[in-house]
Amino acid sequence: MTTPPQAQAIAERELCGLVNGLAAQISDHVRRRAVTLGLTAAQATALRELTGPMTTRDLAERMSCEPSNATFVIDKLEKQGLVERHPHPTDRRAKLLVLTDDGVALRERLLGLLTQESPLAGLTAEQQRTLQELLEKTVARP
C-alpha cells in the first residue's frame, strides 16, 4: 500500500506541527518552572545542559542554538554569579564554562523541578524508548 505523494507531504507537514507543538510544550514547562527560581527559559535550558565544564560551542550544540546566542545567555548567568568563564587549558581561543557553587546548587533545584509533571509523562518508558530511537534516526543526519 503506497501512499500518494501529496498525502505524504500533508502527513509530513502535520508531523512537523506535532514536533513543534511538543517542543513548545516542553519549552513552556521549563519556563514555568524556571521563573520560580528567578530564571528565564533560555537560562534554565543552559543551566540544565551544563552537565560539566564545556566550551561555549559545546553548550550551543546541546542547546540547539547558535554560539552567539549561547554567549548572550551565558552573559546573563555570569552576571548572576552562576557560571564562570575559565581559560581553556589547550586552546587560547576557547573558554571553559564552569558552574560556581551557587550554579551547581541552583542546577540541582532546577533538575528537581523539571522532573515534575514532565510533558513526556504521558508515555510509558517503553514508548519513550521508541520515541528516542525514532528521533535519533532523524536528528543524526550528516
Add this chain to the structure above:
Amino acid sequence: MTTPPQAQAIAERELCGLVNGLAAQISDHVRRRAVTLGLTAAQATALRELTGPMTTRDLAERMSCEPSNATFVIDKLEKQGLVERHPHPTDRRAKLLVLTDDGVALRERLLGLLTQESPLAGLTAEQQRTLQELLEKTVARP
C-alpha cells in the same frame, strides 16, 4: 525490568533535548526555504498553517504560539499584501484571516519548497506513523 527513577529522569531530559533538536532542525529547514521567497521563518510558518480562513486565535493555536505573536506576524504578512483581516460573520470581536490571491500563490510555492529535503525524510512512512501516534499521545493532554 524497572528503571531507577534517577535514570528515568536523565532519559527524559535527553528525550527533551532530542525533541528540541528536531524542532530546531525543522525550523532551520523552513528558514532556509523561506528566505528564497523573501519570507522569515515565522512568516512562512504562518503561511503554511493558513490552510483556509481562520481567526487569529486559531492560527496562534496551529503555530503553537501566543495570540499576540500571531498578531505581530500577521501584521507583516498583511503589509506584504499576502493576508487580509476580514470581519468575522458572527463574532464582531474576532477577525477572519484570509489569504489574498498573491498569498495563495506564494503559499503554493512555499509548500512545494518545504517538501524538498524535509528533516523527516530519514524515516519511512511506517516510522512516521509511529512517531505521529507517540507525539499525539503526548501533545493531547488536557
Add this chain to the structure above:
DNA sequence: ACCATATGCATCAAGCTAGAACTATTCAAG
C-alpha cells in the same frame, strides 16, 4: 618558518516571542 584558511568567541542589528495590560464584544445569570 610562513601564510592561507578555519575555528572560537564576542558584538551588533533585525526580527521573533511570551506575558501583562487594555479595549471591545460576547455570554450567562439574575
Add this chain to the structure above:
DNA sequence: CTTGAATAGTTCTAGCTTGATGCATATGGT
C-alpha cells in the same frame, strides 16, 4: 434588560535568536 465574567484581538516591554562582522588564535600546506 443589566451586570459581571469570559473571550478576541491589539499594544507594549523585556528578553530570546539568528546571521553578519570582526578579532584572536589554531592548523595545515609549502
